[in-house]
Amino acid sequence: MKYRSCHLIEHGISINVDSIQACCLSREFNKGQLPIITKYENNKINWAEIFEIKRRHRKHQRVQDLFFCEGCYNLREDDWDEEDYISFINFDHWSQCNSNCIYCNVQTDKPKAKNNVLNAVKDLIKQGKFRNDGEITFQGGEPTILKEFEPILKLFIKQGSKVRVHSSGILFSRAIRDGLKKGAVTVVISPDSVTKETYKKVKRVDKSNKVWDNIKHYRKGLKEDFTKNVKVKYIIIPGINDTFEEVTAFLNKIKEFDIKSVIVDIEYIYANRNIENISEHVFMLMDYIETVAKENDISYELYDSAKYAVQNRTLEKITNFDIDLFQTSKQKNIQKNIRY
Numbered sequence: 356m357k358y359r360s361c362h363l364i365e366h367g368i369s370i371n372v373d374s375i376q377a378c379c380l381s382r383e384f385n386k387g388q389l390p391i392i393t394k395y396e397n398n399k400i401n402w403a404e405i406f407e408i409k410r411r412h413r414k415h416q417r418v419q420d421l422f423f424c425e426g427c428y429n430l431r432e433d434d435w436d437e438e439d440y441i442s443f444i445n446f447d448h449w450s451q452c453n454s455n456c457i458y459c460n461v462q463t464d465k466p467k468a469k470n471n472v473l474n475a476v477k478d479l480i481k482q483g484k485f486r487n488d489g490e491i492t493f494q495g496g497e498p499t500i501l502k503e504f505e506p507i508l509k510l511f512i513k514q515g516s517k518v519r520v521h522s523s524g525i526l527f528s529r530a531i532r533d534g535l536k537k538g539a540v541t542v543v544i545s546p547d548s549v550t551k552e553t554y555k556k557v558k559r560v561d562k563s564n565k566v567w568d569n570i571k572h573y574r575k576g577l578k579e580d581f582t583k584n585v586k587v588k589y590i591i592i593p594g595i596n597d598t599f600e601e602v603t604a605f606l607n608k609i610k611e612f613d614i615k616s617v618i619v620d621i622e623y624i625y626a627n628r629n630i631e632n633i634s635e636h637v638f639m640l641m642d643y644i645e646t647v648a649k650e651n652d653i654s655y656e657l658y659d660s661a662k663y664a665v666q667n668r669t670l671e672k673i674t675n676f677d678i679d680l681f682q683t684s685k686q687k688n689i690q691k692n693i694r695y
C-alpha cells in the first residue's frame with residue numbers, strides 16, 4: 356500500500372537498555388523524544404506485542420505522521436507491504452565503553468545494564484519473523500567489549516544479514532575481521548583526528564596509535580569488493596578538530612592506509628542547536644573532504660546530523676533562490692506593465 360513512512364517504522368527496532376524503539380533518533384525534529392514502542396524486562400522481548408504496536412503505527416502513518424517522526428528526513432512515499440517481520444535491528448542495549456568521547460553521553464546517561472538479548476533475538480528468528488533483507492547495526496557503548504557481541508554477530512552472519520558495527524577501534528576484534536573477510540560485516544570507526552593531541556581532546560584517552568593500527572589491520576588483505584566495508588568517520592566538532600590542518604592530516608592517513616570509504620558527520624549537539632545556522636566553515640570542511648575523496652576514488656558518505664544540516668542548507672538556498680526569482684520576475688512584470 357502506498358503512503359509516507361520509513362523502513363524503521365515498518366520493519367525496524369532499536370533495542371535499548373530497557374526499551375524497544377523504532378529507531379535510535381532523538382533529534383531536534385522530534386524534540387528529543389525517543390520513538391519508544393514498548394518497555395522490556397528481564398531480557399525477555401514480547402515480539403507479538405511489538406508487532407501489534409507496529410501495526411498500529413503503520414495504520415497511523417497512513418493518515419498522519421507519528422509524533423516522533425514528524426519532520427524526519429527518513430520519511431518517504433513508498434509502496435509498503437503489510438507483513439509482520441523485522442529486518443532492521445539496532446543493538447543499543449549496553450553502555451560500557453573503553454573510550455570517553457567528549458561528545459558522547461552513553462556512559463553517563465544510561466544505567467550500567469547487564470542485558471543479554473541473545474536468546475530473545477534467537478526466538479525472533481525461530482518464529483520465522485526475521486528477514487535478512489535489512490541491516491543489523493551495533494551502536495551501544497563499545498560492542499567489542501560486550502560479552503554477547505560475538506555470538507550475536509555470528510548469529511546474524513549465519514542468517515546472511517548485512518551487519519554494521521560501530522566501534523571505538525581500541526580493541527581489535529577477530530569476529531569483525533572474519534566478518535569483513537567474508538564481506539558480511541562493515542566496521543565504522545570514528546577517530547575524528549590523527550594527531551595525538553587532538554585525539555586526546557576528543558576521546559579523552561590516549562589510544563590514537565592503537566586505533567589507527569587496528570584500522571590498518573581491518574583493512575589489510577581484504578578482497579577488492581570488500582574494501583569499502585572499512586569505513587573511517589570524521590565527526591566535525593567545532594572548536595576542537597575543525598581545522599584544515601587536522602582534516603588534511605586525516606585525509607593523508609586515509610590515503611596512506613588505502614582506506615576506501617569515509618563518513619563525515621557533524622557533532623549532533625552542535626548540529627541540533629544550530630541547525631538553521633551551521634557555520635559555513637563546517638560546510639567548507641565537508642566539501643574539502645568530499646573533493647579529496649572523489650579525487651582518490653574513496654566513497655564519501657554523510658551520517659545523520661550532516662545529512663540533516665545539508666538538507667536544511669539546501670532548503671534554505673532553494674527558498675532564497677525562489678525569492679530572488681520571484682522578485683526578478685515581479686520586477687519584469689512591473690516593467691512590462693509600465694511599457695504597455
Ligand SMILES: C[S@@+](CC[C@H](N)C(=O)[O-])C[C@H]1O[C@@H](n2cnc3c(N)ncnc32)[C@H](O)[C@@H]1O
Binds near residue numbers: 496
Ligand atoms: C554511541 S557510539 C557506540 C559505538 C562505538 N562505541 C563507537 O563509538 O563507534 C555510536 C555512534 O555514535 C556516534 N556518536 C556518538 N556521539 C555522537 C555525537 N555527539 N555526534 C555525532 N556522532 C556521535 C559515534 O561516533 C558512533 O559512530
Ligand code: SF4
Binds near residue numbers: 385423
Ligand atoms: S524518527 Fe525517522 S528514522 Fe525514526 S522511525 Fe521515525 S521516520 Fe524513521
Ligand code: SF4
Binds near residue numbers: 452453454462495496
Ligand atoms: S567510543 Fe562510542 S560509546 Fe564510547 S564514548 Fe565514544 S562514541 Fe561513546
